[in-house]
Amino acid sequence: MLDKPDVELTKPKAHHLGHRDRLRNRAREGGLPSLPDYELLELFLFRSQPQGDVKPIAKALLDRFGSLSGVLAASVEDLRTVKAQDIKGRTKAIGQETALDLCALQEVARRVSLEEVTKRPVISSWTALLSYVRIALQHEPREQFRVLYLDHKNQLIRDEILNRGTVDHAPVYPREVVRRALELSAKSMIIIHNHPSGDPTPSRADIDMTRQIIEAAKSLEMQVHDHLIAGRHGVTSFKQLGLM
Structure with missing residues (x-):
């Protein structure tokens, strides 16, 4: 009598299983600049949401705010209005912690750009000044x-x-x-x-x-x-x- 096939071995695997490791490997091998915006956002979301598929969330954020800079400039309240469906069709909203993490990333970018402005006379640092103004205010609602x-x-x-x-x-x-x-x-x-x-x-x-x-x-x-x-x-x- 033939042994019954192992159900777990023959069960189709969800497409997101192993996705995190594959994406991290691609980032290591090709460098972060090679990743599209939604995958770069995924890498960051991995830390806020240690389980589950975050690709739908990353894409929903970009759809809602129009760009990566728009996502990072959004308020906690606006971020929490974003929802996405997981692989099982369940609707999932952006949580408070994820929203706060994204806002923190924007604040880091603002402070880094401000450092460039403060290193030398502001009026002779035109490129740095414009960069700071864009980061600080371009997407303010x-x-x-x-x-x-x-x-x-x-x-x-x-x-x-x-x-x-x-x-x-x-x-x-x-x-x-x-x-x-x-x-x-x-x-x-x-x-x-x-x-x-x-x-x-x-x-x-x-x-x-x-x-x-x-x-x-x-x-x-x-x-x-x-x-x-x-x-x-x-x-x-x-x-x-x-x-x-």
Whole structure:
């Protein structure tokens, strides 16, 4: 009599079994730059979710936020709205810990980019400055107004958020911008804010507000080097546009 086949040996294996090891091996052999965004995100999710198939979650995150940078810039609350189906068709939401880990990764990226800005005079580190502005503000869902306060050598004293607003407005008072500069003994500043709509084109209100800050700063012998507006479609410089 023939032995009955081992049920476990003949049972088809789920496609995700061994996937983690295969992906890690590919990353080691070909290098992380060779991986597509969703697989790079998977590698990070392996640590937040030590069991199960995380590929559907990685792809759902990219679909929801549009890009890897969009995923990392999302808030904990927004990340937790993302859901994906596992291999058995069960719906699984992004947990609190996974969302927090992704937000922490964004904060690491922001701080690393800020280090590049602080190593030398900010106005001579244009590429590093633009990179920092993109990471800090490009995907912010609400308008945020911040100022880089600089010393007499144009080195960074403080990167300060002066106001957070709605999806299209963050009220700013020029006297508060200048008052804070006095408190920090700043000699100059760079104004930064974002347009959650994605279009970094300055509005009439942006232009008027910038001119008011420039005039207030000038009366105290302070200089405003530039005003940068970040959006998903790029970063706009008032100085390059001839607006100041």
